[in-house]
Amino acid sequence: MLVDYHVHVVAHGEYHYREEWLNQYLDRAQQRGVQAIGLVEHDQFKERIDWRLIEALKRTDLHIAAGLEIDFVPGREESIKRMIDQHPLDFVMGSVHFINDWAFDHPDHRAGFDALDIDQVYSDYYVLIDKLVKSRLFDIIGHLDLIKIWGHRPIKKDSLQHVQPILHSIKASPMVIEINSAGLRKPVQEMYPCRQIIEKM
Ligand SMILES: [Zn+2]
Ligand SMILES: [Zn+2]
Structure with missing residues (x-):
C-alpha cells in the first residue's frame, strides 16, 4: 500500500487551505496510486489549517488523515501536549529541526556546521531524538537522521554508532519512523533514514 504522510x-506559509489547492494534492495522489495521504503542517502554521475543509474533502477511495509536524524542543512538552489535545488530529509527527536555537536544516544556517565539532553535533541531535522518543507525545518520528542533510558525516564514530543506542527505545515505543524521500533532493542524496538504519529496525 502506497502512503504519503508528509x-x-x-x-512554508506561502499557500493556503483552499478547496482547489487541496484537491490538486488529492487528485495527484490518486493518479499516482497513493491510497492514504497525511496532511501535516508544521505546528507554527496550525492556525492556517481548515480542519472542516479536510473533513469535507474526504473521499471514499483515498484515506485522508490530518496531522501536525511538531518541533520537539525540550521543556516544551506541556505546551505540545496542549496543542495535541486542542486539535482534531489523526496523527502527530515529532521532528527535531533545532539544536538549541540553531535551525540546522535551514539553508541560511548551514554554515553553523563549520564552527562545530561534527561528532558533538550528531551526539546533541540524537540526545534530542532520544528525548522526543521518551516524551511519548508522538506517533511518528520525522526524518530520523535529518542531521546529515548537508552531507556532514561524523568522524570519531560512524553515523550508525551515533543512532544505534536509541533504536532500541524506538523499537520499544509504539512509534513508527517515517521513510522520507526528501533527502534524495538534498546535498546528502539519501533517504531519511538511510538503509542501514532501516535494516537495524
Ligand atoms: Zn516536514
Ligand atoms: Zn521536518
Missing part, C-alpha cells in the same frame, strides 16, 4: 499544504 504533505505540507501551506509549505
Whole structure:
C-alpha cells in the first residue's frame, strides 16, 4: 500500500487551505496510486489549517488523515501536549529541526556546521531524538537522521554508532519512523533514514 504522510499544504506559509489547492494534492495522489495521504503542517502554521475543509474533502477511495509536524524542543512538552489535545488530529509527527536555537536544516544556517565539532553535533541531535522518543507525545518520528542533510558525516564514530543506542527505545515505543524521500533532493542524496538504519529496525 502506497502512503504519503508528509504533505505540507501551506509549505512554508506561502499557500493556503483552499478547496482547489487541496484537491490538486488529492487528485495527484490518486493518479499516482497513493491510497492514504497525511496532511501535516508544521505546528507554527496550525492556525492556517481548515480542519472542516479536510473533513469535507474526504473521499471514499483515498484515506485522508490530518496531522501536525511538531518541533520537539525540550521543556516544551506541556505546551505540545496542549496543542495535541486542542486539535482534531489523526496523527502527530515529532521532528527535531533545532539544536538549541540553531535551525540546522535551514539553508541560511548551514554554515553553523563549520564552527562545530561534527561528532558533538550528531551526539546533541540524537540526545534530542532520544528525548522526543521518551516524551511519548508522538506517533511518528520525522526524518530520523535529518542531521546529515548537508552531507556532514561524523568522524570519531560512524553515523550508525551515533543512532544505534536509541533504536532500541524506538523499537520499544509504539512509534513508527517515517521513510522520507526528501533527502534524495538534498546535498546528502539519501533517504531519511538511510538503509542501514532501516535494516537495524
Ligand atoms: Zn516536514
Ligand atoms: Zn521536518
